[in-house]
Amino acid sequence: MRNPVIDVVGLRCRYGSFEAVRGVDFEVAEGELFALLGTNGAGKTTTMETLEGLRPADAGRVRVLGADPWRERAALRPRTGIMLQESGFPADLTAGEVVTLWTATSGRRATEDVLERLDLAHRRDVRVKQLSGGERRRLDLALAVLGRPELLFLDEPTTGLDPESRQRTWEVVRGLLREGTTIVLTTHYLEEAESLAHRLAILHEGVVAVSGTLVDVLAGQPARISFDLPEPLGVDALPMLLGDVVHEPSGRVEVRTRELQEDLAVLLAWAGAADVRLGRVRAHHASLEDVFHAARSRSFRVGVAA
Numbered sequence: 001m002r003n004p005v006i007d008v009v010g011l012r013c014r015y016g017s018f019e020a021v022r023g024v025d026f027e028v029a030e031g032e033l034f035a036l037l038g039t040n041g042a043g044k045t046t047t048m049e050t051l052e053g054l055r056p057a058d059a060g061r062v063r064v065l066g067a068d069p070w071r072e073r074a075a076l077r078p079r080t081g082i083m084l085q086e087s088g089f090p091a092d093l094t095a096g097e098v099v100t101l102w103t104a105t106s107g108r109r110a111t112e113d114v115l116e117r118l119d120l121a122h123r124r125d126v127r128v129k130q131l132s133g134g135e136r137r138r139l140d141l142a143l144a145v146l147g148r149p150e151l152l153f154l155d156e157p158t159t160g161l162d163p164e165s166r167q168r169t170w171e172v173v174r175g176l177l178r179e180g181t182t183i184v185l186t187t188h189y190l191e192e193a194e195s196l197a198h199r200l201a202i203l204h205e206g207v208v209a210v211s212g213t214l215v216d217v218l219a220g221q222p223a224r225i226s227f228d229l230p231e232p233l234g235v236d237a238l239p240m241l242l243g244d245v246v247h248e249p250s251g252r253v254e255v256r257t258r259e260l261q262e263d264l265a266v267l268l269a270w271a272g273a274a275d276v277r278l279g280r281v282r283a284h285h286a287s288l289e290d291v292f293h294a295a296r297s298r299s300f301r302v303g304v305a306a
């Protein structure tokens, strides 16, 4: 990758004697959205805080926009935007006053009406404590994008939002990507990463278990065909398939296969010829959820696709 916006090599972070991040490598290219995913306690926040210059690395090399985020934080600050998990605005200020205050103290110029952009202009005079949870998160995002940063960190930007508010946030994020902003996102919503990320890494117990483009990581997992087999048939009645056949205790049959189309065609042709009615047939390629579960069990690894 030429001139990555973020370059992390061998990052290690500890809390006392506990090593939370244990040798993490990844790169983020200009203009892409990179999702940092992982189980609870995997080290996402610790890694983000290091990238944001909020804590030093204990070992390894971290470069953000070509600079050391810890030592050169003041220089990087005007070029980056940070949306933390928890904001903590003074509850009695209005949304408009929070933006004014932030503009004055952050050294950022209000290059546009961010409240308008985040669909909060009509709530300008409403106190923070009276905003809904979704509106408060949008105010967080408004402050993070003030001054049009080149690089934006989004730490769980849609946690606790209803589906409609989440979609609205995704639209704003897509708009920022169209304008060329580079974004690092952490989220527990896998569909959020699936919908927005160009590349991703899944952390597990402080190491990168899986990383690459969405297409790469999905390709590393088999597709699934599942169905109910009518009594008294057992799996030994099925035709020869290329994938592995598992008869679940629930009675449902699952085929894990890298040849989805071939196995599905053979199965349906057999059912048609034998006059067998398969119940609730589902066939789908691997999802990020499948990759996530595999990463947890560390059953496979995919290298970073540069």
Ligand SMILES: Nc1ncnc2c1ncn2[C@@H]1O[C@H](COP(=O)(O)OP(=O)(O)OP(=O)(O)O)[C@@H](O)[C@H]1O
Pocket (backbone or CB within 6 Å): 015, 018, 020, 038, 039, 040, 041, 042, 043, 044, 045, 046, 047
């Ligand atoms: N201040 C601290 N002191 C001691 N241990 C800490 C501290 N902060 C985090 N840890 C530990 O470091 C590990 C990584 O924490 P981190 O918050 O980076 O994980 P995470 O992936 O962001 O988790 P989550 O998804 O739950 O937010 C966890 O085991 C956590 O308990």
